[in-house]
Amino acid sequence: MTDIAPHAPAPPASAPAAKSSTELLAIAGLALVLAAAPLAAYPFFLAQALCLALFACAFNLLVGYGGLLSFGHAMFYGSASYLAAHAAKVWGLPPEAAILAGTLGAGLLGLASGALSIRSQGIYFSMITLALAQLVYFIALQSPYTHGEDGVQAVPRGKLFGLIDLSNDVTLYYVVLAIFLFGLFSIYRIVHSPFGTVLKAIRENETRAISLGYRVDQYKRAAFVLSATLAGLAGATKAIVAQSATLTDVHWTTSGEVILMTLVGGMGTMVGPVFGAFVILAMQNYLSTFGQWVMVIQGAIFVVSVLSFRRGLIGEIANRFKISL
Amino acid sequence: MMKRSLAGAACGLMLASAGSLFVSAALAQEKTIKVGVLTDMSGPYGDVGGAGSTVAAQMAIEDSGMLAKGWKIDLISADHQNKADVGSNLAREWIDQGKADVFLDLLTSSVALAVNQIVKEKNKVALISGAASSDLTGKACSPNSIHWTYDTFSQANSTGKAITKAGGDSWFFVTADYAFGKALERDTTTVVTANGGKVIGNAMAPLNNADFSSQLLQAQSSKAKVVGLANAGADTANSIKQAAEFGLTQGGQKLAALLMFITDVNALGLPAAQGLEFTESFYWDLNDKTRDFANRYSKRVKNGAMPTMVQAGVYSSLIHYLKAVESLGPTTDGAAIVSTMKAMPTDDEAMGAGYIRQDGRKIHPVYLLQVKKPSESKYPWDYASVVATIPGEEAFRPLAQSECPLVTK
DSSP states (O other), rough: OGGGGGSSOOOOOOOOOOOHHHHHHHHHHHHHHHHHHHGTTTHHHHHHHHHHHHHHHHHHHHHTOOOOSSSOOOHHHHHHHHHHHHHHHHOOOOOHHHHHHHHHHHHHHHHHHHHHHHTSOOHHHHHHHHHHHHHHHHHHHHHHHTTTGHHHHHHHEEETTEETTSSHHHHHHHHHHHHHHHHHHHHHHHHHHHHHHHHHHHOOHHHHHHHOOOOOOHHHHHHHHHHHHHHHHHHHHHHHHHSSSSHHHHHHHHHHHHHHHHHHOOOTOSHHHHHHHHHHHHHHHGGGGGTHHHHHHHHHHHHHHHHHTHHHHHHHHHTTTTOOO | OHHHHHHHHHHHHHHHHHHHHHHHHHHHHSSSEEEEEOOOOOSTTTSSHHHHHHHHHHHHHTTTTTTTTTTTEEEEEEEOTTTTHHHHHHHHHHHHTTTTTTEEESSSHHHHHHHHHHHHHHEEEEEEEOOOGGGTTTTTOOOEEEEOOOOHHHHHHHHHHHHHHOOOEEEEEEEEHHHHHHHHHHHHHHHHHTTTEEEEEEEEEEETOSHHHHHHHHHHHTSSSSSEEEOOHHHHHHHHHHHTTTTTTTTTTTEEESSHHHHHHHHHHHHTTOOOOEEEEOTSSHHHHHHHHHHHHHHSSOOOOOOOHHHOOOOOOHHHHHHHHHHSSSSOOOHHHHHHHHHHHHHTTTTTTEOOOSSEEEEEEEEEEEEOOOOOOOOOOOEEEEEEEEHHHHHOOOOOOOOOOOOOO
8 A cells, every 4th residue: 555655654564565465374274283282381371362363463453544543442341241241141042142242232333432532633533542541441331230349250151152162162162263364354444445445545644545536534433333343342341251240351451462562573563462462472371470570571571572683573574575474 | 105104104103192091090190289370460359369379379389288198289389460361361272281180369359250161161179279260160150169268248247347347337339340349249238238237328439540539538438437448459559558647547537448458468468457357267466376386487488478368268278179189198189178178167277167058168266456556566467466356157147048059058
């Protein structure tokens, strides 16, 4: 898309000559690795990591391809998580219906919050999303359905479509993998649709897109809702995997973490956020013995990665080989 | 050819893993116990449980005398960062990878509730010392867990009853505006009115509030005899410090913290905390046994702190668990161990004699303490005097009111 924005600042990894086929290959490779992963790693951890990875990908759709930095994405992840947990536990819905309910709920929230926040630009947009997310956080803290700081616990995993028993961690992992790949592929399709092309044009040069006759606000709002819905899919799945929905899911630190994951992995790359999510999670897991130093180490890594490889891990690789990943 | 050798390798691998399964099954029959301490190492409750809980568990292992009898007891600990998902991940991992048969401490209710459920599913044991929610022996009770040290009911009940009976018959609450704070206020209100007192009013403060002046001024102008602080952690510390600045206790009002630990008194300092009444299930300076336990503990922790009731509870619960396992012989059947623990009376240096009820509630006396004036404090950590001792049967929620399905009524 650089042809319409020759002076774009720090172009994210999508090099001009890049073909989307390398992205598909990268997704396929990732799928293969992930399919084999339970042999080497703990499936329950992997399943949770995939939920966060999907969340990061959904966030990346907005920031990487739409150029909209939301500081409040945890509101979609968290509210979907709560909604799915409530649907599965209190309403007794099967897992697929609970996940669907959570996802749609997040989509509706995205519609409402998008309508408000898209009116502003730049840092003001970010701040409004943060404010809305805090609003959602305090609703989650107070509402009788969310059980305050105890969260919704003991969410039944149930049977998918009444057939597949999700209580087995390995089965669960493959179901989550399927959901994750569905989400990732949807993002791929969105990015490479005419809609996605316009979105990238808006990212590169909004004024020019307006002058070409595009109603940019509508495009941005649509991207916002899509991103929110996919973040909701991730959150709702997480509620079934972890069997709980807690305040952590809606807390602003979760919004911050997803930004970290996306930037470390590579903003505006297809598989970058997935790697970012795994890197951050692995760090949190293996460094947990350092106590509060985890935050310091995380911060240091963030600073180093922003200073030395600005495009993120995958972004730098993509740029080096002039491919799109 | 290639295929065959691959198949051979696969068979070999399967045989090897099957073999290792047998080996590990055989090992389980040996005298091995795996203890996991899951606590907050870095967050706001790090002093209440944290590294001190690990020390307490280590002391229990040594004091049990089982090492000399040929038992092998492994201790593992981790920081759950007060996040239910981190805690449940760790618990699952430890169980699935055979690293822990019993979970200790479990500070923060959300973590305890999450781990409680996993432990039940996998038939291990949870000995909850750090968490407050009385749901753990109510709706969420489990044949695999024991709620050891205290709960929201006992805190509210003990403090509320003792102070009201001692003449503090009008109350004003400063309440943390979330589930825990509201539960504490509700439970205390019930106790206060049942004992002939009345609640004049309340003021809500958001979680992690920095400025309590509005709430404290309301409390002061209410002229209530007792100001109840239905909050925890940093909120309690902040509200107490600011109450001292406003001269609440000097004005004749009594300050009652509904959940507070001895380490909080240490952090606040006696000038700010003096006169404050709070409830604990353990105080280090109670008798010779507790002093002995506390001094041994104090020598092993970094800052020489005395144990909190949570850490004492970790010690006490592990001692009892080890006794039960010793009497049963090598087993990892969590439900069987817990039912043995319920059948045996408890007795140890830290928490004295007691017993465990059907619903998994450990019963022991609870102490209403008052923070000393700086002039009364004679030696390090001489912070409180015992105002009243409440027998366990009165302190904890009666079985008749329990929502626990394990209770046969």
